[in-house]
Amino acid sequence: MKRVLHLLMPMVGVALAIGAWSIASVMVPDLPSPSRTWEESKVYILEPFVKRGETDQGIALLAYYSLVRVAQGFFLGILIGTPVGFLFGVSPLLSRMFDPLMQVMRPISPLAWLPLGLVLFQKSEPAALFAIAVCSMWPTIINTMMGVRAIPQDYWNVAKVLRLSRTTTFVKVIVPATLPYMFTGYRLSLGIAWLVIVASEMLTGAPGVGGFLWQEYNSLIYAHILLAILTIGVIGFVLDRLMGLAEAKLRAV
Amino acid sequence: MAYIEVSGVSKTFTASNGTARPVLRNVSLTVECGDFVSIVGAMGSGKSTLLSILAGLSSADSGNVAVDGEPVRGVRSGAAYVFQNYSLLPWFSALENVRLAIQAAMPGLSHDAQQARARQALEQIGLGNAIHRRPGQLSGGMRQRVAIARAFAIDPDLLFLDEPFGALDALTRETVQQDLVRLCSSTERRVTSVMITNSVEEAILLSDWIVPMLPGPPATLGAPIPVQLPRPRSLAQLAHEEAATHVRAHVIATLTAAIGNRTRRPPAKADVDPVTSIELATEKSR
Numbered sequence: 090m091k092r093v094l095h096l097l098m099p100m101v102g103v104a105l106a107i108g109a110w111s112i113a114s115v116m117v118p119d120l121p122s123p124s125r126t127w128e129e130s131k132v133y134i135l136e137p138f139v140k141r142g143e144t145d146q147g148i149a150l151l152a153y154y155s156l157v158r159v160a161q162g163f164f165l166g167i168l169i170g171t172p173v174g175f176l177f178g179v180s181p182l183l184s185r186m187f188d189p190l191m192q193v194m195r196p197i198s199p200l201a202w203l204p205l206g207l208v209l210f211q212k213s214e215p216a217a218l219f220a221i222a223v224c225s226m227w228p229t230i231i232n233t234m235m236g237v238r239a240i241p242q243d244y245w246n247v248a249k250v251l252r253l254s255r256t257t258t259f260v261k262v263i264v265p266a267t268l269p270y271m272f273t274g275y276r277l278s279l280g281i282a283w284l285v286i287v288a289s290e291m292l293t294g295a296p297g298v299g300g301f302l303w304q305e306y307n308s309l310i311y312a313h314i315l316l317a318i319l320t321i322g323v324i325g326f327v328l329d330r331l332m333g334l335a336e337a338k339l340r341a342v
Numbered sequence: 343m344a345y346i347e348v349s350g351v352s353k354t355f356t357a358s359n360g361t362a363r364p365v366l367r368n369v370s371l372t373v374e375c376g377d378f379v380s381i382v383g384a385m386g387s388g389k390s391t392l393l394s395i396l397a398g399l400s401s402a403d404s405g406n407v408a409v410d411g412e413p414v415r416g417v418r419s420g421a422a423y424v425f426q427n428y429s430l431l432p433w434f435s436a437l438e439n440v441r442l443a444i445q446a447a448m449p450g451l452s453h454d455a456q457q458a459r460a461r462q463a464l465e466q467i468g469l470g471n472a473i474h475r476r477p478g479q480l481s482g483g484m485r486q487r488v489a490i491a492r493a494f495a496i497d498p499d500l501l502f503l504d505e506p507f508g509a510l511d512a513l514t515r516e517t518v519q520q521d522l523v524r525l526c527s528s529t530e531r532r533v534t535s536v537m538i539t540n541s542v543e544e545a546i547l548l549s550d551w552i553v554p555m556l557p558g559p560p561a562t563l564g565a566p567i568p569v570q571l572p573r574p575r576s577l578a579q580l581a582h583e584e585a586a587t588h589v590r591a592h593v594i595a596t597l598t599a600a601i602g603n604r605t606r607r608p609p610a611k612a613d614v615d616p617v618t619s620i621e622l623a624t625e626k627s628r
Binding site: 243244246247249250251252253254257261262265266268 | 397399416417419421422423425427429430431433434442443445446447
């Protein structure tokens with residue numbers, strides 16, 4: 090009984106949401122109903138890899154472009170964020186030096202970074218990567234830093250007693266001890282990177298789920314906006330779950 | 343000159359609210375090469391602080407600590423340390439934990455030779471079939487055996503043992519104690535060892551000398567009491583041996599006398615709980 094409920098309840102929730110959507114679509118004339126959304130979108134979903142034009146492509150292709158962009162920006166972000174986090178974790182002096190700066194830069198929206206990226210790099214693609222990297226690296230920095238600080242004194246003592254070299258201590262003690270925290274940071278960073286992608290594609294008009302969303306809004310095809318929104322949600326959820334799995338595996342050690 | 347020379351060591355901890363807490367005052371101790379010395383005292387009496395100063399893990403406020411004629415600055419090469427809480431790295435297997443110590447102490451050895459040495463150290467202590475398990479998959483007793491294997495694997499000149507059996511249940515404790523007795527008597531040369539413990543029985547089992555730590559604060563050391571019993575010893579045998587009974591009575595009398603002095607003083611801040619001290623003193627066998 091409990092297991093049936095476990096499976097049933099999420100479906101009830103989705104059904105309720107679709108119901109609310111149907112009602113809203115009756116009241117707002119421009120909002121397509123769920124069935125109309127499906128009718129107008131099914132060609133994108135059923136032929137996910139077909140390329141009909143620069144932005145008129147199957148949903149999987151669009152998602153692929155966005156994911157590649159996110160992956161690049163995300164890796165750039167953690168490539169910078171991880172070593173910075175380690176440095177801040179090891180050196181209280183450095184972290185005190187940059188803490189105020191970090192607190193101020195952290196809440197800046199991707200929409201604010203993107204124009205700066207355009208000024209700096211002149212082109213939209215590197216500007217988008219810049220915005221993703223800058224916005225997504227904070228959780229990695231902060232969590233890595235916390236992870237280093239949370240290393241129990243016991244492990245430092247072991248490193249001292251075994252007379253491990255600095256390099257060995259870093260590779261065999263500090264990094265493994267910090268890894269679970271680092272991955273929490275990575276998971277949060279990836280979540281932010283995925284949020285940023287839509288905004289940056291909307292502003293730069295690059296092909297991808299976000300670009301598609303904006304273009305279909307301008308073409309007054311509102312059903313496709315809903316398609317894009319759902320796609321963004323589903324992919325974000327899957328990404329988070331995948332990172333969560335990796336994280337759980339590390340914590341199990 | 344003795345192998346380990348400690349003279350006039352004092353240490354005071356300052357709490358975050360600024361109050362100073364003297365832990366050790368004017369502590370002196372000598373340990374001859376090859377001797378096994380136990381420092382026995384109640385929990386929280388400053389034993390761990392003293393041991394970490396001897397080992398070079400922390401430094402004294404004043405006084406001198408020298409090993410083999412050299413003043414102690416940082417952990418010496420050839421010294422091994424067994425912690426109360428095992429302190430194994432949980433992301434490595436038992437074998438890797440031991441090999442890491444060997445790798446650091448004997449960098450000239452090839453990876454295979456290090457591995458073989460680690461395996462041998464673990465087999466010696468009866469863990470031959472658990473070498474690939476991680477600490478999380480081992481019982482408390484097995485973990486402490488790994489920690490002991492890690493200490494002996496580097497063929498140490500000097501061994502520090504910080505309540506090595508403190509975290510184990512009574513039955514496990516006895517078997518691991520016997521393992522340590524076996525290892526200590528099986529090495530060709532006797533390893534100079536300093537152990538801290540709150541168990542008089544454990545100290546008699548392993549030591550040449552027992553040094554009572556008289557609770558403070560600040561704590562001081564009593565006169566060393568010799569333990570002249572044949573080796574290897576066993577707990578069962580010690581329970582009947584008259585000489586052992588004599589040593590036990592001597593140590594307990596010294597410790598209880600110190601507690602008696604303490605309780606007559608106006609009540610100081612309770613850094614050492616008198617109840618645990620009395621428990622320690624009355625504990626006949628474990």
